[in-house]
Amino acid sequence: MNNTVKLFKALSEEVRLRILGLLMHGELCVCDLMAVLDLPQSTISRHLSYLANAGWLAGERRGVWMYYRFIVNGGTLQQDQLAVLTKHLPQLPAVVRDRQRLEQYMRTKQQTACG
Amino acid sequence: MNNTVKLFKALSEEVRLRILGLLMHGELCVCDLMAVLDLPQSTISRHLSYLANAGWLAGERRGVWMYYRFIVNGGTLQQDQLAVLTKHLPQLPAVVRDRQRLEQYMRTKQQTACG
DNA sequence: CTTATATATCCGCATAGGCGGATATGTCAA
DNA sequence: TTGACATATCCGCCTATGCGGATATATAAG
Numbered sequence: 147m148n149n150t151v152k153l154f155k156a157l158s159e160e161v162r163l164r165i166l167g168l169l170m171h172g173e174l175c176v177c178d179l180m181a182v183l184d185l186p187q188s189t190i191s192r193h194l195s196y197l198a199n200a201g202w203l204a205g206e207r208r209g210v211w212m213y214y215r216f217i218v219n220g221g222t223l224q225q226d227q228l229a230v231l232t233k234h235l236p237q238l239p240a241v242v243r244d245r246q247r248l249e250q251y252m253r254t255k256q257q258t259a260c261g
Numbered sequence: 262m263n264n265t266v267k268l269f270k271a272l273s274e275e276v277r278l279r280i281l282g283l284l285m286h287g288e289l290c291v292c293d294l295m296a297v298l299d300l301p302q303s304t305i306s307r308h309l310s311y312l313a314n315a316g317w318l319a320g321e322r323r324g325v326w327m328y329y330r331f332i333v334n335g336g337t338l339q340q341d342q343l344a345v346l347t348k349h350l351p352q353l354p355a356v357v358r359d360r361q362r363l364e365q366y367m368r369t370k371q372q373t374a375c376g
Numbered sequence: 377c378t379t380a381t382a383t384a385t386c387c388g389c390a391t392a393g394g395c396g397g398a399t400a401t402g403t404c405a406a
Numbered sequence: 407t408t409g410a411c412a413t414a415t416c417c418g419c420c421t422a423t424g425c426g427g428a429t430a431t432a433t434a435a436g
Contacts, residue, residue: 175383
């Protein structure tokens with residue numbers, strides 16, 4: 147029950163849903179998310195920790211960067227819930243906007259940012 | 262986005278999940294839930310309002326009693342999410358226990374309580 | 377070792393929201 | 407209208423949690 151509540155609590159915050167919406171398309175590091183969401187590093191990092199702790203994300207350090215991606219084998223509830231997110235998150239207007247910003251950002255990433 | 266967050270926020274609390282777990286089996290009134298969950302009336306009523314406001318439940322007054330039940334046509338996200346709940350909530354130990362208490366309560370309802 | 381960069385954590389502050397007793401509202405019966 | 411009961415809302419209290427600047431930690435380069 148506690149874990150179930152935790153899973154849902156993680157989904158009940160706008161910034162976290164936007165982060166998940168961006169990670170649908172593949173892993174990203176903290177600095178990517180800072181750039182796209184235009185939020186302070188501590189805010190991004192805190193939400194990522196929260197999502198990882200709730201069982202949604204796994205982080206992997208690669209050099210100086212921490213890359214976060216979805217866990218795809220986190221129990222049947224998590225998997226079924228992930229399917230719902232996969233279907234519906236990309237349709238939310240805020241997520242669509244974020245994704246456009248992500249594409250724009252990726253085009254200029256080599257010159258300006260991490261990675 | 263706000264509505265989506267609202268939908269998930271409603272799921273991110275233990276008492277509310279337990280209420281939803283009980284309502285899976287059909288509508289119930291406030292006094293039923295008070296008896297089964299053994300919680301004060303104000304607590305039950307507040308959570309029911311929260312769930313109704315979030316788009317999960319509809320309340321119907323029938324005489325002095327308010328009966329609450331799931332909304333089954335609340336948008337595709339709500340429907341898909343409801344399917345996940347229908348599959349997984351009944352498996353949670355706390356929900357199993359509540360349901361046993363509900364059955365016990367229903368057997369003696371005529372003599373002791375509302376309805 | 378020092379520096380630079382990326383990330384995590386700490387801190388104080390502000391708000392959201394849970395709790396349950398008390399009170400208000402609504403409904404029915406007499 | 408009054409009384410009884412079910413439900414909704416109010417209230418003060420308390421905890422959880424979001425925020426973002428400041429600081430600590432980790433890694434790589436020189």
